[in-house]
Amino acid sequence: MSQEPVPESLPEHRAPRPRPPGGPPPPPDTPYSPGGVGSHGPDPSADDTRTDTDTHTVTKTETDTGAGAPGGRHGNAAVRTRPGPRSKRAMQGAGRRRRARLARLDLKVSPYAYVAPFFILFAIFGLYPFLYTIWISLTNxxxxxxxxxxxxxxxxxxxxxxxxxxxAVVNTFGMFVLATVPQLLMALVLASWLNRRLRGLTFFRMSIAMPIVTSTAVVALVFGMFFARDYGLINGILGNFGVDPINWRASQWTSWLAISAMVDWRWTGYNALIYLAAMQAIPRDIYEAAEIDGASRVRQFWRITIPLLTPTIIFTVIISTIGGLQLFTEPLMFTSGSGALSGGTTGQYQTITMYLVQTMRTFNQWGYAGAISLVLFLMIVLVSAINFLLVRRLGSDR
Amino acid sequence: MSVRTNRTCQTLAVLGTAALLLTACSGDDDDTETSDTSDSSDSSDTTESDGDPEQITLTVDVFGEQGFGYEALYEQYQQENPHITIEERGSGLGVGDYNDRLTQWITAGEGAGDVVALEEGIITQFYAQLDRFVDLTEYGAAELEGNYLPWKWEQGTQDGFILGLGTDVGSMAMCYRRDLFDEAGLPTDRDEVSALWPTWEEFTAVGQDFVAAGTDAYFLDGATNVYNSILMQEAGNNTGYTYYNTSNELDLDNPDIRTAWDLTVDMINADLSAGYQSFSEEWNAGFASASFATIACPAWMTGVIAGAAGEEASGQWDIADAPGDGGNWGGSFLAVPAESEHPEEAARLAQYLTSPDAHIEAFEQLGNLPSSPQALEDEGVLAATNEYFNDAPIGQIFAQGAQDLRPVHLGPQNNAIRTEYENSLRAIDQGELTPDEAWEQARNNASGIGGG
Structure with a gap:
């Protein structure tokens, strides 16, 4: 599964905020001082100007001198306090009108300019590829x-x-169920343990977060060795109990189990952390009251913790669904050697995304790959919609 | 105030640096003859830099565990052409991954090196994209026809367009482990071993004897290497093509496929195969732990074995003749993508790296068998032995039959379809499918890949 937000966003949080070059940043109020000089008291437009860039504000308030400048909200205060010399007025008339027009344009247009970067990037990297995929899926x-x-x-x-x-669809959903159900259950149990007062709590909380920051490729390599047929760790352990070596990659169930183990190792801690955060938001007095009433720990867990965690559980289910439908790296790295995209000799652990990439890269059928990716997209939309309806349903029950 | 001082300092610093840079640059321009720049330290002869002043870097894309064995050739070429720096990429990369990357680079028109290696299974795919490559005819390659085996030359050209110049060919042999043969009571001398298996059926029978002897190892590494060898041999001797006929139409009813398939299935049923996937971690580990006794051995495979089995196994491996008659599997070409910024220099380098002398050098480095008749007749090549393989006379074993090799036509999606057949054979080996089911699966999947 590819729920990467946490590790990826970390560096962003840590990165120092960009500062203007050249020494310490100026105090935040400096650019607004010209407007503040105005003797007419607080200007209602002051708040608006704050969103503008420094230079804009300065220029406007100092030079926008036309009294009748239509719509010149920004400049009003400055206009009244500092009218320009009369002799220059006629000369400046045209310029003033132009500036006024610019100011109005600025008001109307600049907000779009501010949001444009996202939409331009989206159009380049989101919309255009999407439309192109639709087109290519209709060609050969x-x-x-x-x-x-x-x-x-x-x-x-x-x-x-x-x-x-x-x-591939069956494999994807099969591995999704096989991986997600035990994963979320384990995460719940882990979280409820970590929610108690233990010695070395920080250590344990840190340790369950460790797998998240481990590279998927490394996880897959190490697990690939665990599940190797000849010299694998798992077969070695099983051998001690007289079990014949299992060729984990050969059959559907064993390969699904091995891949699910990889997925679970990596993502259980992530979900446990989310559950833990939600559990800590549950008021202690509810538990105290239950304890006074004689409810056991287990009963408290099922009757208090679980019901109050429902929204969080649904959240994790949705995230896991999206990740599960795009399962790629783990099954890909599970094959050692050439032809990894085939997902086993009979495609027993080939997921939809693997088939998609295989169609594109190995079979060179780009049009068909486009059709597969669109159907995959629709599947994710469909499953997410079902999830969404479930959430709404559960929300209205309460 | 302190801020201002800071700024002034910075401004001064920036101006100072800029001034330094400017003087540095102008110094370069003005007195090339006297200044001790890196250019002139490489070649103290400054007059030469007037004719060829531009330093360029040529990137060569290859594949395979050990690359192509060109390191010494690069050194020499760079010495002869001081203005050229050669960078090689891809050593250690499997041919499948390399082909995927190359296809993307070529299609996108960006990312490929100045000289790229095309394996015989992928060059067919680029016949449809000739406009993405430099026609080496433009750089005088047409005169070099005599430097290559005729069929190798033909594979590299398409309607007079010289797409790629041949590097190596993969004539066939069978590599075997002496210690394991000895343990199983089989002869270890290579001539006696060769005499054991004139045909593939007899090869299987030897394998059955080996299994009956009860050694701890398997007879074969896996099903796929023998399958590919038999198929290329059969195709060379019969139809002349594998999955695609000579008009590039898919022909899965080719009897040669079925022959190779049936022979391989017999070996699987006789429990000869260790069931390794070629080029996997476990396959490599299998070499190191001597868990199989034989492997089908095109010339390029000797380098792979030496790399995977390691120094401890030196002298344990030996090379015998392959069962059956002749056959070629593998071999590559060098081509120049049209996107190269220095097509002329790249074409010259490609010609240099595929010259008969370069073929001999690569043969000495990695055992890659030359595709040049001059190199194949070279006394050094013919007399060559391989220390790692118990001083096997690799020159005689591989070079002898190479002149008579019959070409096999490979279609545009050859490698993808081959993978489907390999997967199905391995599924039989794993016990997941019966031979009939596996045959069905391979056929169905292969026809899905079709012509693209």
Whole structure:
């Protein structure tokens, strides 16, 4: 699963805030002083100007001298306090009007400019690829075809009859269930342990967070060695009990188990931390009251903790669903050697994303890969929508 | 006030640095002849830098555990051409991963090196993208035809367009472990071993004897290496193509595929295979722990074995003739992508690296068998022995039949389809599928890949 937000956002939090170059930053009030000089008391527009850049404010308040400047809200205070010399007025008339127009334009347009970076980036990296995927999924584009033809919905009709694709869907959901259910249960138990007063609590809390900051590729490599057929750790341990070596990569269930173990090792701690945070928000007196009534620890857990954690549990389920449907690195790295994208000899642990990449990179069928990715997208939307409805349902019950 | 001083200091510092930089640059411009820059320290002859002043870097993309064995050639070329620096990428990269990357680079028109290696299974894919490569005819490569085996030359050209110049070919042999053969009571002398298996059926029978002897090891590393060897051999001797016919149409009914498949399935059923996936961690570990006795051995495989089995196994491995008759598997070409900024220099380097002398050098380094007739007739090559393989006369074993090799046509998606057949064979090996089910799976998946 690829729930990366926590490790990725860490450096951002730690990074020092950008400072203007050249010595210590000026006190935040400096740019607004010209406007503040005005003798007309607090200017209602002062708050607005705060959002502008330094230079804007300074220029406007000092030079916007036209009394009748329509819509010149920013400049009003300055205009009244410092009218320009009469002799220059005529000369400045045109300039003033232009500046006024600019100011109005600034008001109307600049907010869009401020939000534009996101939308421009989104258009480049989100919208355009999305639309291009739709287009390419209607063609037979391939680097080994000299020409690209429009093929309509052929790719989609092929997809619905493609056994490999549906096997990949089954694998993805199968591993999702096999990984997520024990993972969330373990996370709950872990969190409730960590919620008590223990010695070395910080140590334990830190340790469950460790797997999150470990690279997925490293996890997969190490687990790949655990589950190796000949010299693997797991088979070695099982061998002590007289169990024959298991070829973990060969059959569907063993490979699913091994991959789920990887996923769980990595993400149980993450979910446990989220649960822990939510548990700490539950008032202690509820537990005290229950204790006075004679409720056991287990009963408290089921009757108080779980019901109050419901929203958090749903959150983790949704996040795990999205991550689970995009499961890629763990099963990919589980194969050692060439052809890892096949996900085993019979595709027994090939997930949808692996099939997608295989179609694109190994089979060079870009059009078909586009169709697969769109169907995957729709699946995620569908599953997320179901989750969303469940949340609403549970919310209205209360 | 202190702020102001700080700023003044900074301004001064910036101005100072800029001034220094400016003087440094102008110094470079004005007195090239006297200044001791890095250029002139490389080649003290300043007059030469007038003709060829521009320092350029050429990137060479190769693949494989040990690369292509060109290190000494780069050194020499850089000495002869001081203005060229050569950087190699990809050593240690598997051919599958390399092909994926290369396809993306070539298609995107960005990222590929100035000289790229094309394996015989992937060069076919680029016949459809000739406009993305430099036609080496433009740089006089047409005169070099005599430097390559005719079929190797043909594979590298398409309708008069010289796409790639041949590096190595992979004529076939069988590598075996002497200690394990000895343990199983089989002969260890390479001539006697060769005499054991004139055909693949007899090879299987030897394997059965080996299993019956009850050694701790398997007879074969896995099913796929023998399968590929048999297929290339059969195709060379019969239809001349594997999964695609010569018009590049998918032909999965090719009887050669079935022959190779059936022979391999017999070996799996006789429990000869250790079931390793080629080039996996476990496969490598299997070399190191001597868990199998034989492996199908195209010339390039000798370098792989020496790398994976390590120094401790030196002298334990030996090379015998392959069962059956002839056959070639593997080998590569060097091409220049059109995106290269220095196509002329890159083309010259590609020609240098594929010259008969370079073929001999790569053969001495890694055992990659030359595709140049001159190099194949070279006395040094013919007399070459490999110390690691118990002084096996690799020159005789590999070079002898190379001149008579018959070409096998490989289609555009050859490697992807080959992987499907390999996976299905390994599924039989794992006991996950019956041979019939596996055959069905391979056929279905392969026809899904089709022509792209």
């Amino acid at each position: 584009e391939s680097p080994i075809n000299p020409e690209t033809d429009f093929v309509g919905v052929d790719n989609y009709t092929r997809l619905f009859g493609d056994d490999r694709f549906w096997a």
